[in-house]
Amino acid sequence: MPPANQPEASVRQEPGGAVLDLRGEINGFAQEALEAAYTEAEAQDPEAILLNFEGVDYINSTGIALIVGLLARARTSKRRLLAYGLSDHYIEIFNITRLSDFMSVYPDEQSALSDASAS
Amino acid sequence: MTAPTPSGKAKQDDARRALVDLSVPSEPGNERLAMERVAEAVKELDLPAQRLERLKTAVAEATMNAMEHGNRYRPEVPVKIQVLASDADLLVRITDQGGSPVPDPDKEVPDLEAKLEGLQSPRGWGLLLIKNMVDEMHITSDAVHHTIEMVMHLEGKDDAAGQPT
Numbered sequence: 001m002p003p004a005n006q007p008e009a010s011v012r013q014e015p016g017g018a019v020l021d022l023r024g025e026i027n028g029f030a031q032e033a034l035e036a037a038y039t040e041a042e043a044q045d046p047e048a049i050l051l052n053f054e055g056v057d058y059i060n061s062t063g064i065a066l067i068v069g070l071l072a073r074a075r076t077s078k079r080r081l082l083a084y085g086l087s088d089h090y091i092e093i094f095n096i097t098r099l100s101d102f103m104s105v106y107p108d109e110q111s112a113l114s115d116a117s118a119s
Numbered sequence: 120m121t122a123p124t125p126s127g128k129a130k131q132d133d134a135r136r137a138l139v140d141l142s143v144p145s146e147p148g149n150e151r152l153a154m155e156r157v158a159e160a161v162k163e164l165d166l167p168a169q170r171l172e173r174l175k176t177a178v179a180e181a182t183m184n185a186m187e188h189g190n191r192y193r194p195e196v197p198v199k200i201q202v203l204a205s206d207a208d209l210l211v212r213i214t215d216q217g218g219s220p221v222p223d224p225d226k227e228v229p230d231l232e233a234k235l236e237g238l239q240s241p242r243g244w245g246l247l248l249i250k251n252m253v254d255e256m257h258i259t260s261d262a263v264h265h266t267i268e269m270v271m272h273l274e275g276k277d278d279a280a281g282q283p284t
Contacts (some may be wrong), residue, residue, distance in 0.1 A: 061244035
């Protein structure tokens with residue numbers, strides 16, 4: 001069954017870093033969109049890349065694995081990976097998986113960009 | 120002649136009523152269908168929002184495991200899902216037709232640092248998530264089937280229960 005809510009990812013550059021606006025479901029179907037958007041974001045060599053989850057309604061364990069892959073890429077290139085816009089439920093999942101130990105999680109874009117700019 | 124004595128599991132099931140019995144074809148993405156159907160079936164229990172979200176994640180992950188590892192994504196082999204409830208608890212039983220050994224969730228703990236170093240596959244989060252989303256998780260198997268049972272206690276639980284620190 002194809003995803004009910006097709007995953008999409010787009011990139012915009014902000015003063016504090018590159019923002020990946022994610023929409024739909026972050027699952028196995030999101031791999032291509034997520035990796036392509038991350039590659040596009042990296043092209044400008046930003047110090048930080050921010051994952052915007054405000055438009056995301058579902059993340060499964062395969063999606064978690066994709067985020068782990070992005071985090072590994074960020075660490076290799078000594079770039080910060082930040083996240084914002086997660087629901088309380090997915091913040092809990094980021095805590096359980098320890099993703100939140102390796103990437104800072106913020107409630108909104110303003111606080112994420114503010115921290116990214118200050119670092 | 121005495122009637123056969125029901126097994127412990129059968130006795131427990133007698134105390135529970137079935138909310139839904141369903142099956143989904145083993146195709147990528149169908150875990151969402153399972154999750155939504157179970158959420159619909161438990162509406163009458165009026166679970167607190169956070170407990171419902173946890174249940175949905177647990178059902179989705181268990182269904183994905185069943186479709187992928189048990190049924191090898193063969194669409195013609197369904198994953199069976201049974202939802203039962205009593206006053207005390209809610210039980211979701213998910214069964215596949217897997218023949219491979221059942222992983223031990225206590226031995227196969229995903230390690231994020233190892234994954235980031237490339238020492239472990241980035242995948243393998245499903246059982247950890249399920250275990251943290253429900254109050255009890257039991258995995259059983261016979262020659263043909265794997266079954267995961269997930270229990271949520273309904274008494275004395277609210278949104279604050281089980282919060283990670």
